[in-house]
Amino acid sequence: MKDKKSYDVILFKAVSYALKAEKILKKENLPHKLIPVPKHISSDCGICLMVHLDMKDQVLTALQDKVDIENVRPLTE
Amino acid sequence: MSIIYFDNAATSWPKPPEVHAAMQKYLKKIGANPGRSGHRLSVEAARIIFDTREKLVQLFNVDDPLQIVMTKNATEALNIAILGLLKPGDHVITSSMEHNSAMRPLRAMEHRGVNLTVITCDQDGLIDPVKVSAAIQENTKAIFVTHASNVTGTVMPVADIGRIARKHALVFCVDAAQTAGCCPIDVKEMNIDLLAFTGHKSLFGPSGTGGLYIREGLEKRIEPLCVGGTGSRSESEEQPDFMPDRYEAGTPNTVGIAGLQAGVDFVLSEGVDQINSREEELVKTFMEGIKGLAGVTLYGQTDTHKRTPVVSFNIAGMDPAAVALELDERFKIMARSGIHCAPSAHKTIGTYPQGTVRFSFSYFNTQEQIAKAIDAIRKISRRKK
Numbered sequence: 001m002k003d004k005k006s007y008d009v010i011l012f013k014a015v016s017y018a019l020k021a022e023k024i025l026k027k028e029n030l031p032h033k034l035i036p037v038p039k040h041i042s043s044d045c046g047i048c049l050m051v052h053l054d055m056k057d058q059v060l061t062a063l064q065d066k067v068d069i070e071n072v073r074p075l076t077e
Numbered sequence: 078m079s080i081i082y083f084d085n086a087a088t089s090w091p092k093p094p095e096v097h098a099a100m101q102k103y104l105k106k107i108g109a110n111p112g113r114s115g116h117r118l119s120v121e122a123a124r125i126i127f128d129t130r131e132k133l134v135q136l137f138n139v140d141d142p143l144q145i146v147m148t149k150n151a152t153e154a155l156n157i158a159i160l161g162l163l164k165p166g167d168h169v170i171t172s173s174m175e176h177n178s179a180m181r182p183l184r185a186m187e188h189r190g191v192n193l194t195v196i197t198c199d200q201d202g203l204i205d206p207v208k209v210s211a212a213i214q215e216n217t218k219a220i221f222v223t224h225a226s227n228v229t230g231t232v233m234p235v236a237d238i239g240r241i242a243r244k245h246a247l248v249f250c251v252d253a254a255q256t257a258g259c260c261p262i263d264v265k266e267m268n269i270d271l272l273a274f275t276g277h278k279s280l281f282g283p284s285g286t287g288g289l290y291i292r293e294g295l296e297k298r299i300e301p302l303c304v305g306g307t308g309s310r311s312e313s314e315e316q317p318d319f320m321p322d323r324y325e326a327g328t329p330n331t332v333g334i335a336g337l338q339a340g341v342d343f344v345l346s347e348g349v350d351q352i353n354s355r356e357e358e359l360v361k362t363f364m365e366g367i368k369g370l371a372g373v374t375l376y377g378q379t380d381t382h383k384r385t386p387v388v389s390f391n392i393a394g395m396d397p398a399a400v401a402l403e404l405d406e407r408f409k410i411m412a413r414s415g416i417h418c419a420p421s422a423h424k425t426i427g428t429y430p431q432g433t434v435r436f437s438f439s440y441f442n443t444q445e446q447i448a449k450a451i452d453a454i455r456k457i458s459r460r461k462k
């Protein structure tokens with residue numbers, strides 16, 4: 001990951017929701033990575049999905065109405 | 078002489094080897110607390126639980142894996158459903174064949190002002206859906222019924238009752254402790270809103286596993302019984318309101334759920350229909366084999382197609398406990414005697430308070446074992462004559 005600025009993270013209510021999203025993205029062949037929630041975003045102890053900005057719209061469309069999304073934030077502060 | 082285990086309605090044994098392997102794998106290689114941390118082992122543990130939910134939804138025809146709450150058994154699931162949903166002043170309908178896992182929480186709610194109607198089933202343990210319809214009042218909120226009796230194996234007409242519940246906009250809760258894994262269950266087709274199941278019977282998981290399916294949206298009407306840490310919304314001191322975290326406080330039984338997943342996998346790969354028909358063959362052979370024996374009374378429906386692999390019987394003049402003891406000591410056959418935690422069911426079929434001897438088979442039992450058991454009962458009943 002060279003350019004952190006080119007990534008967003010998608011935040012979920014709980015780990016199980018992130019895992020549900022991960023399964024959908026895997027099935028749709030959309031690149032993503034599960035990472036711990038960056039500290040500047042939340043003190044919560046969960047995980048989130050990191051996606052490239054180029055893929056963001058496609059990813060969000062794939063997840064729409066299937067998984068509740070809490071928030072979408074830039075990866076960097 | 079090797080042990081013959083016929084107490085699968087209490088808990089199934091043996092389990093498929095894959096169940097042991099999955100539990101060992103978790104303990105040896107994963108071990109972490111699911112959903113509590115962001116590291117890979119924690120995520121791996123969370124994945125085990127998520128994948129288990131996914132397999133369960135496949136089995137029950139549920140859309141969303143997150144509508145499955147993992148519990149420690151069917152009793153906990155029924156308690157969430159009954160204590161969480163009912164309020165003083167509500168009317169609720171159940172059957173006289175319920176296990177105490179449903180009957181006791183229902184009676185407890187009766188003491189708190191819930192109005193309970195118990196529909197008396199026929200001598201074979203079968204409920205008449207017409208009586209259910211007739212019992213509906215203006216304040217009826219829900220129908221709680223077992224999918225199959227743990228005493229007689231009688232499979233209830235849940236699809237018919239589901240239609241009645243839907244027509245009257247009642248919450249329909251089914252106790253699938255005896256059927257999940259060995260009878261087809263389709264929550265959509267059967268109009269089931271709440272499905273309580275256990276993991277350690279026909280799903281072949283270890284004890285300490287089970288769950289509750291909650292129809293989407295219904296969670297808003299069901300209070301959790303136990304609140305606490307969920308790994309989610311950690312900054313808040315209030316219980317999350319979303320599924321399944323709302324009902325899953327505290328570290329889950331991950332090792333057990335890992336085993337359950339392997340058990341459900343086994344069921345899915347063998348197929349519920351195949352499991353069902355093999356077990357039906359065992360029941361058929363057994364019932365055919367003992368029905369003519371002197372002094373033997375069989376309970377429940379004669380049509381094996383309408384029952385789970387559970388057969389209750391008595392030998393005239395003998396205490397069921399004495400029969401079970403002799404089966405164990407002389408023949409190494411493990412059976413259960415007594416009331417089977419379902420006093421109302423025994424009152425219904427006329428075997429209260431002495432109870433019955435209960436044989437309950439699993440997919441792993443064989444026709445040879447059945448033949449030995451028939452022979453054993455023949456010997457015991459003959460001597461008694």
